[in-house]
Amino acid sequence: MKKFRTMRLLVSMLLCGSLFCLTACSDDDETPPPPDEITTETMFGNYSGKMSSRSIVPYEGEDNKEDTPAGIDISATVKNDTIHLEKFPIKDIVLSIVKDETMANKIVEAVGDVNYKIGYEPSFTTAKDSIELKLNPEPLKLSVTIPMDTEGEEAQPLLIEVKVEPGEEAEYAVESANMKFYFAATQVLLGEGENQQELLDFTPTTFHFDMNQHK
Numbered sequence: 001m002k003k004f005r006t007m008r009l010l011v012s013m014l015l016c017g018s019l020f021c022l023t024a025c026s027d028d029d030e031t032p033p034p035p036d037e038i039t040t041e042t043m044f045g046n047y048s049g050k051m052s053s054r055s056i057v058p059y060e061g062e063d064n065k066e067d068t069p070a071g072i073d074i075s076a077t078v079k080n081d082t083i084h085l086e087k088f089p090i091k092d093i094v095l096s097i098v099k100d101e102t103m104a105n106k107i108v109e110a111v112g113d114v115n116y117k118i119g120y121e122p123s124f125t126t127a128k129d130s131i132e133l134k135l136n137p138e139p140l141k142l143s144v145t146i147p148m149d150t151e152g153e154e155a156q157p158l159l160i161e162v163k164v165e166p167g168e169e170a171e172y173a174v175e176s177a178n179m180k181f182y183f184a185a186t187q188v189l190l191g192e193g194e195n196q197q198e199l200l201d202f203t204p205t206t207f208h209f210d211m212n213q214h215k
Helices: 001-027 090-099 102-111
Strands: 043-057 072-079 082-086 116-124 132-139 138-144 156-166 171-172 179-192 204-213
Touching: 072 204, 090 102, 090 138, 090 156, 090 179, 090 204, 102 116, 132 156, 132 179
Parallel strands: none
Antiparallel strands: 043 072, 043 204, 072 082, 082 116, 116 132, 132 171, 138 156, 156 179, 171 179, 179 204
16 A cells, blocks of 8 residues: 555656656747837936036136036936926026126026926937937026115016037937936027127036936
8 A cells, every 4th residue: 555655656746847847848948028129219208317517618726627526416308309307407507697606596596497408319329229319409598587786676687598509429328228418508698689698708518417217
């Protein structure tokens, strides 16, 4: 009786082992699913990262080497042919106009959130591992109110138009889902229409973006 039970146990073990081997072999022979198709729409989505600014012509005593600060937090949305920059930091531009940090902070607070849109044209690299972006930025237009120094005087509204030129390097890396680009604020015009005047002492500044897509 014991011998019979032992034989049954051995047969059961052999059968289980055979099934295991068949299952394992079957898994090994399975073809992995094909990768998702890579298109220019791959870069559509939400991003977060850092923005840093650098003077094209450094101020006296300013060090514009590569060891610049990491920058400030910024977020963006890429959709269709446009990069939407949310809460675009305008303090550097305002500070270049009023030349006073306290006043610049007041103006930035009064203006509130500034959303800036940049058009782009995408194209794949030869290896198709990244998407090159040809930026088409429009002027950044702001309406700010300049606080008056003398008590009782009304604050004066001021229209500001910032001319923007695209940077030469702009791309999205497919594998890392990282997007890098920059553009330059090259000229500031004050007022509008026939009364518009150039701000002569404005220092051209580049704005660099290093952002990661949320998967």
